Amino acid sequence: MIISFLNQKGGVGKTTLAINVAGYLASKGLKILVIDADEQRSSLNWARMREIDPIFTTVGMPEPILHKDGVTLAKEYDHVIIDGPPRVYAVARSAIVASDLVVIPVQPSPYDVWAAEEIINLIKEVAVPLSEIKKIKPAFLINRKIHGTAIGRDVQDALAQYSIPCLKTAIHQRVVYADTAAEGKTVLEQDTNKQAKEEMMSLGEEILNFER
Numbered sequence: 390m391i392i393s394f395l396n397q398k399g400g401v402g403k404t405t406l407a408i409n410v411a412g413y414l415a416s417k418g419l420k421i422l423v424i425d426a427d428e429q430r431s432s433l434n435w436a437r438m439r440e441i442d443p444i445f446t447t448v449g450m451p452e453p454i455l456h457k458d459g460v461t462l463a464k465e466y467d468h469v470i471i472d473g474p475p476r477v478y479a480v481a482r483s484a485i486v487a488s489d490l491v492v493i494p495v496q497p498s499p500y501d502v503w504a505a506e507e508i509i510n511l512i513k514e515v516a517v518p519l520s521e522i523k524k525i526k527p528a529f530l531i532n533r534k535i536h537g538t539a540i541g542r543d544v545q546d547a548l549a550q551y552s553i554p555c556l557k558t559a560i561h562q563r564v565v566y567a568d569t570a571a572e573g574k575t576v577l578e579q580d581t582n583k584q585a586k587e588e589m590m591s592l593g594e595e596i597l598n599f600e601r
Contacts, residue, residue, distance in 0.1 A: 391468070391470075391487050392490045393471035393473050393488040393491050394472060394473055394494060395491055396475065396493050396504070398504040398507075399475035401495065401532060401533075402566075403472055405566050406492070406560065407432060407471070408435055409577070410470060410593050411423045412575030412577050412589075413575070414467075415444040420465075421466060421468055421469075422447075422466040423446070423448075423469075424459055424469060425447060425448065425472050426450055426471055426472060426473050426474050427472055427473065427474040427475070430449060432472045433449050435447075439572075440572075451474060453480050453482065453483040455480070456487040459483075459484075471484045485516070485525060486519065490525075490528065490599045491525060492529075493505060493508055493527060493528065493553075494530050495529050495530065496531075497544045498544070502548060505548065509551050526599055528553065528555065529553060529555040529556065530555070530556045530558070530560065531544060531555065533562040534561045534562065556596075557591075558588060558595050560589070561585075563576075563584070565581065566585065577589065
């Protein structure tokens with residue numbers, strides 16, 4: 390399965406999610422490839438920070454060839470995860486064509502809800518011509534939810550206007566995501582935050598369910 394984390398809005402946590410989901414899938418003994426499609430090279434920089442053996446393969450491909458070269462590479466792996474770019478229409482479009490599942494991270498903010506329309510329209514533009522060949526499944530993911538507030542629920546209600554499912558797992562705002570990223574690790578490789586591990590494991594399993 391090819392899973393992309395995409396949103397035309399920047400700063401929504403695509404790289405953090407891509408890396409940690411890849412880490413969880415790899416921990417299950419699956420062969421995982423992460424394609425960094427963002428010119429900022431955040432996933433590749435994460436891999437360079439890692440001082441211990443890699444748990445998955447990371448390559449850079451910030452070009453609109455993902456639906457060709459990315460799909461070819463996918464044949465050698467159990468799953469491929471695309472860390473998508475913001476505001477690069479051609480690359481995002483290519484990533485959607487390549488994908489089986491498009492996860493759209495949305496922060497609990499009205500700005501993110503408004504901005505979601507752009508990526509939804511792009512998915513529809515791509516998916517309709519491909520509908521007889523493959524079905525591209527989109528899903529929202531609430532990211533950086535803040536404990537003790539109702540805004541996460543409010544955002545989920547607001548996203549219902551797009552008629553696209555929202556994943557049940559929400560990822561909360563936690564310092565551990567930044568701390569582990571600085572070391573080239575995932576939250577599954579640290580011992581101090583059980584909640585972060587549990588929510589990332591839950592997200593990984595929910596994503597795998599799209600294939601079943």
